[in-house]
Amino acid sequence: MSEQTLQLPKHQPVWNHQRTAWSILIFAISIALFKGVLPAGFVRLPDGLVIPFADGINAAFAFLRDDLGLIHVTRAFADMVEWLLNVTGNLLYGKNRWPRIGPIPWTVIASIGFVVGYALQGWRLSLLTGGTFVWIAVMGQWKWAMETLSVIVVAAPFSILFGLVMGVLAWKSRRVEAVMNPVLNIAQSLPHFAYMIPVVVFIGVGPKAGAIVTIIFSVPPMIRMSLLGLRKVPEEVIESGHMCGATRWQLLRHVRIPTARTEILVGVNQVIMQCLAMVVLASFIGMPGLGQKLLQLLQSLKIGRSAEIGITIVLLAVVLDRCTKAWATKQPAHFEKGTPYVVRNKFLLIGVVSAVLFLALAQVFPILDQIGRRQAFTISKPIDAIADWIIVLIDPITQWLRWFLITWVLIPIRDGVLWLPYISVLALLAALGWAIGGLRSAAICLAFFGLIALSGWWDRAMITVYTVMVSVVIAACIGFPLGIWGSFTPRRSSAALLICDTLQTFPSFIYLIPVVMLFGVNDVAVVGAVVLFAAVPLVRYTIEGLRQVPETLIEAADMSGATQMQTLWHVRLPMALPTIMVGVNQSTMFSLFMVIIAAFIGTQDLGQEMQRALSSTDVGKGLVLGLAVAFMGLMVDHLTTTWAHRKKQALGLI
Amino acid sequence: MSASSPVISCRNVWKLFGANSKSYLKTLSGNPSFEEIRAAGHIAAVRDVSLDIAQGEMLVIMGLSGSGKSTFVRCLSRLIDITGGEVRVEGQNIGQMSEKELINLRRNKMGMVFQSFGLLPHRTVLDNIAFPLEMRGQDKHACRARALEVIELVGLSGREDYFPRELSGGQQQRVGIARSLAIEPDIWFLDEPFSALDPLIRREMQDEFLRLQAILGKTIVFITHDFDEALRLADRIAIMKDGVVEQCDTPAQIVLNPATEYVAKFTAEIEKSRVVQAQVLAKPITEASAEGRPIDGSQTIHSLARMLVNDTRDFLPVAAQGGVVSGILNRQDALDVLLGADT
Ligand SMILES: Nc1ncnc2c1ncn2[C@@H]1O[C@H](COP(=O)(O)OP(=O)(O)O)[C@@H](O)[C@H]1O
Ligand SMILES: [Mg+2]
Numbered sequence: 001m002s003e004q005t006l007q008l009p010k011h012q013p014v015w016n017h018q019r020t021a022w023s024i025l026i027f028a029i030s031i032a033l034f035k036g037v038l039p040a041g042f043v044r045l046p047d048g049l050v051i052p053f054a055d056g057i058n059a060a061f062a063f064l065r066d067d068l069g070l071i072h073v074t075r076a077f078a079d080m081v082e083w084l085l086n087v088t089g090n091l092l093y094g095k096n097r098w099p100r101i102g103p104i105p106w107t108v109i110a111s112i113g114f115v116v117g118y119a120l121q122g123w124r125l126s127l128l129t130g131g132t133f134v135w136i137a138v139m140g141q142w143k144w145a146m147e148t149l150s151v152i153v154v155a156a157p158f159s160i161l162f163g164l165v166m167g168v169l170a171w172k173s174r175r176v177e178a179v180m181n182p183v184l185n186i187a188q189s190l191p192h193f194a195y196m197i198p199v200v201v202f203i204g205v206g207p208k209a210g211a212i213v214t215i216i217f218s219v220p221p222m223i224r225m226s227l228l229g230l231r232k233v234p235e236e237v238i239e240s241g242h243m244c245g246a247t248r249w250q251l252l253r254h255v256r257i258p259t260a261r262t263e264i265l266v267g268v269n270q271v272i273m274q275c276l277a278m279v280v281l282a283s284f285i286g287m288p289g290l291g292q293k294l295l296q297l298l299q300s301l302k303i304g305r306s307a308e309i310g311i312t313i314v315l316l317a318v319v320l321d322r323c324t325k326a327w328a329t330k331q332p333a334h335f336e337k338g339t340p341y342v343v344r345n346k347f348l349l350i351g352v353v354s355a356v357l358f359l360a361l362a363q364v365f366p367i368l369d370q371i372g373r374r375q376a377f378t379i380s381k382p383i384d385a386i387a388d389w390i391i392v393l394i395d396p397i398t399q400w401l402r403w404f405l406i407t408w409v410l411i412p413i414r415d416g417v418l419w420l421p422y423i424s425v426l427a428l429l430a431a432l433g434w435a436i437g438g439l440r441s442a443a444i445c446l447a448f449f450g451l452i453a454l455s456g457w458w459d460r461a462m463i464t465v466y467t468v469m470v471s472v473v474i475a476a477c478i479g480f481p482l483g484i485w486g487s488f489t490p491r492r493s494s495a496a497l498l499i500c501d502t503l504q505t506f507p508s509f510i511y512l513i514p515v516v517m518l519f520g521v522n523d524v525a526v527v528g529a530v531v532l533f534a535a536v537p538l539v540r541y542t543i544e545g546l547r548q549v550p551e552t553l554i555e556a557a558d559m560s561g562a563t564q565m566q567t568l569w570h571v572r573l574p575m576a577l578p579t580i581m582v583g584v585n586q587s588t589m590f591s592l593f594m595v596i597i598a599a600f601i602g603t604q605d606l607g608q609e610m611q612r613a614l615s616s617t618d619v620g621k622g623l624v625l626g627l628a629v630a631f632m633g634l635m636v637d638h639l640t641t642t643w644a645h646r647k648k649q650a651l652g653l654i
Numbered sequence: 655m656s657a658s659s660p661v662i663s664c665r666n667v668w669k670l671f672g673a674n675s676k677s678y679l680k681t682l683s684g685n686p687s688f689e690e691i692r693a694a695g696h697i698a699a700v701r702d703v704s705l706d707i708a709q710g711e712m713l714v715i716m717g718l719s720g721s722g723k724s725t726f727v728r729c730l731s732r733l734i735d736i737t738g739g740e741v742r743v744e745g746q747n748i749g750q751m752s753e754k755e756l757i758n759l760r761r762n763k764m765g766m767v768f769q770s771f772g773l774l775p776h777r778t779v780l781d782n783i784a785f786p787l788e789m790r791g792q793d794k795h796a797c798r799a800r801a802l803e804v805i806e807l808v809g810l811s812g813r814e815d816y817f818p819r820e821l822s823g824g825q826q827q828r829v830g831i832a833r834s835l836a837i838e839p840d841i842w843f844l845d846e847p848f849s850a851l852d853p854l855i856r857r858e859m860q861d862e863f864l865r866l867q868a869i870l871g872k873t874i875v876f877i878t879h880d881f882d883e884a885l886r887l888a889d890r891i892a893i894m895k896d897g898v899v900e901q902c903d904t905p906a907q908i909v910l911n912p913a914t915e916y917v918a919k920f921t922a923e924i925e926k927s928r929v930v931q932a933q934v935l936a937k938p939i940t941e942a943s944a945e946g947r948p949i950d951g952s953q954t955i956h957s958l959a960r961m962l963v964n965d966t967r968d969f970l971p972v973a974a975q976g977g978v979v980s981g982i983l984n985r986q987d988a989l990d991v992l993l994g995a996d997t
Contacts, residue, residue: 243733331817332778
């Protein structure tokens with residue numbers, strides 16, 4: 001038997017912190033029990049202690065904007081972006097601006113889609129890419145989709161460029177990296193809306209603001225991936241560059257960046273997916289396009305029509321994801337000697353020829369140029385019919401579920417969470433932190449939630465916490481069994497992973513469509529959307545964790561005569577737990593984002609306040625709320641990663 | 655500069671890895687052991703190495719993995735800045751060169767081949783080989799022409815347009831060799847160039863390498879951890895252990911007179927007769943006299959074995975190149991080497 005079989009997981013976590021953790025827990029409970037006799041200051045933070053962070057931030061922003069004249073810089077940048085948006089707008093959907101030659105006929109774009117898909121990966125991707133454009137045109141959504149794409153086309157290159165430059169800076173200087181890292185951590189856990197408010201302050205509303213918020217939102221993953229890629233370039237490749245007499249710049253330009261190609265392109269993929277997610281949400285700040293349509297239709301409960309738009313957004317997400325991933329993984333290949341120019345550049349030529357062909361045809365047959373609303377198909381009627389049918393069919397269940405959830409789960413837990421004195425909650429978190437990572441973790445938990453208490457948004461924050469908690473627990477109840485079931489055979493797990501990966505590319509907004517359809521606009525719908533969104537990473541990482549368990553361990557268990565269930569409980573699950581924890585972490589992050597997004601269908605948490613801050617363009621309030629959400633996420637992130645790290649150490653995995 | 659002065663000359667070269675190792679090195683005196691230095695939080699990769707490499711010589715550096723071979727060769731090209739001592743290349747102290755001078759030195763004088771090839775994955779064979787020429791700013795046409803020449807030289811014609819990942823390991827290393835030769839360097843560093851290859855291919859590549867060296871006659875520093883490879887190629891071998899050069903001498907001297915116990919253990923398995931040539935054992939003519947047909951001094955004892963056993967003379971004349979008798983071989987000495995002396 002190999003070495004590995006000797007390391008069967010034992011239940012041996014000797015947290016020597018446990019005693020402290022228990023005492024803090026007892027303290028927390030006693031505070032809660034004696035709530036009645038304690039002074040009010042123990043139950044809620046006295047108003048006098050609330051720190052007006054928002055005023056400070058507002059003052060800082062006013063200073064930046066007016067006194068430092070940053071507004072001129074941002075205006076100038078915004079004007080440039082707007083000019084570019086006008087160009088792409090004209091080309092893609094015929095906006096009446098320079099160069100006034102658009103719109104490009106839909107058949108031209110669709111045919112280029114076919115060719116690009118084929119060149120990147122073959123027939124399937126070709127059909128998917130081209131087919132998506134055909135679907136968009138035929139369903140009469142061309143203009144909206146092009147409004148959305150025209151922003152991505154402008155925003156993504158800016159993000160990629162900024163991200164690459166900042167990645168290089170962080171790579172060159174440890175000091176820049178040390179500053180950049182925590183900023184990126186916070187930036188990646190700030191909810192979407194927190195980005196919008198400052199942009200509205202500096203730029204206003206509309207497509208230009210939408211584009212800029214998209215650029216800012218999608219930079220962080222590019223920075224991280226560039227940094228990672230540059231770090232991963234093999235030492236010998238760099239040394240060979242030195243020995244070839246490359247200067248520093250030549251080394252960066254010709255050796256490091258090209259060798260980091262794959263990671264950089266994965267960054268490009270993430271940028272584009274983030275762009276799509278943001279551009280859809282930017283409808284809240286007046287960005288026209290698919291997102292705005294979807295928002296309007298959802299608000300007026302037009303399920304069929306919103307489902308059509310939803311399908312388009314999903315298709316676009318999948319196409320963009322697959323195409324960029326195919327590009328990232330595509331390895332260079334040579335042509336045989338003497339291959340003629342036409343063959344070497346066949347895709348370019350086919351693309352040009354078909355574009356010209358359809359351009360000409362479009363002049364003759366207007367239907368190939370544009371499909372008007374009247375000629376467009378719609379499947380909203382059948383979707384509505386099916387939806388109605390389903391709703392009527394399962395109405396008793398949804399009614400019951402809604403009643404059960406609201407009266408027996410949501411309201412009691414909510415009341416309970418709100419009833420708890422804040423000191424109790426802080427002590428509880430400290431106890432949890434101590435149990436997991438000792439003093440350091442306890443201090444981190446206290447700091448994050450202490451700041452939330454000090455911000456004066458405690459009650460709202462608790463509502464967010466409770467929604468996320470309930471949702472993650474429900475998601476876990478669905479996700480774990482699904483994941484375990486999915487992990488049993490390799491075929492099943494690869495299919496399940498494919499589905500999860502695809503679902504993860506969808507912009508979060510999409511998840512609202514089915515729940516609004518089933519539950520209407522209320523608390524349950526919010527929880528439903530969050531559960532849907534949060535279950536995906538849980539399933540994914542459960543499968544991944546279970547599949548990663550080394551074969552030798554499982555064989556050893558089989559040889560010891562364990563049944564499949566015993567193997568699962570005593571070998572597979574314990575070994576997979578650290579990976580599953582990554583899923584829990586991601587699931588919580590996703591839940592936080594989703595709760596905030598779902599605010600517009602009616603919640604009373606931080607999200608609702610954030611919407612208010614957005615409509616009154618209150619930067620200070622918006623950022624404080626956003627940071628409160630980010631802190632919750634960062635705390636969970638800290639706890640789960642610390643826990644997983646210790647667990648891995650205990651299991652001898654690292 | 656005279657013809658006999660060394661191309662590369664190292665004096666007391668030290669390389670320590672660790673924080674503030676320069677100031678730590680100043681505090682050292684005497685001959686601290688590897689462990690003592692490690693206890694102080696530094697890793698001694700190269701310790702007090704002094705050696706000269708002559709024009710056209712092939713120096714093979716040998717040692718177990720972790721003995722500091724790679725680090726040492728990187729000190730010679732200043733891919734790594736040394737902690738103490740000095741390295742002179744053609745008389746110039748490379749530690750004091752500016753970045754620009756260093757780049758120029760590498761662009762015109764040095765080539766290096768790496769164990770895992772170090773090829774640029776996004777460039778074709780041709781573009782990889784033309785890379786050092788491009789860095790010098792040569793025009794595209796000249797780069798291409800020269801690259802094609804070297805491709806021909808290493809036997810990769812017809813594969814110019816392949817990408818590294820489309821080639822076998824041996825072919826990739828041919829690209830690495832071709833790239834290092836493109837600028838016609840005077841000094842050629844090879845860091846375990848064939849270690850990543852299968853034994854059969856390794857043999858083939860060694861032959862290829864000897865063929866190239868016969869044509870080009872460069873000054874070479876060759877690293878290997880394979881003694882057979884070292885014996886096949888070397889003019890001189892330097893054996894390293896824990897960063898120290900234990901012995902630097904010709905292969906025959908190393909097997910006949912190991913300087914330290916470590917070297918003796920290292921060479922114990924080697925069949926000496928395959929390494930030692932007749933002329934190495936020969937004494938000057940003045941010490942004894944011999945008659946009869948002379949033997950060829952450049953032959954190894956092993957290849958003379960049959961003759962040595964059958965011959966009845968006690969002393970044999972040894973002829974150098976051209977047939978002039980240059981020494982006298984005691985047959986008993988030769989038989990001792992062949993059969994192992996009684997101890
Ligand atoms: N960048 C580095 N930092 C710290 N230690 C190093 C570094 N590079 C090499 N070493 C150490 O220096 C010693 C010599 O390494 P190396 O020159 O690679 O040996 P070899 O090539 O003979 O296998 C080893 O102990 C290695 O761990
Ligand atoms: Mg080495």
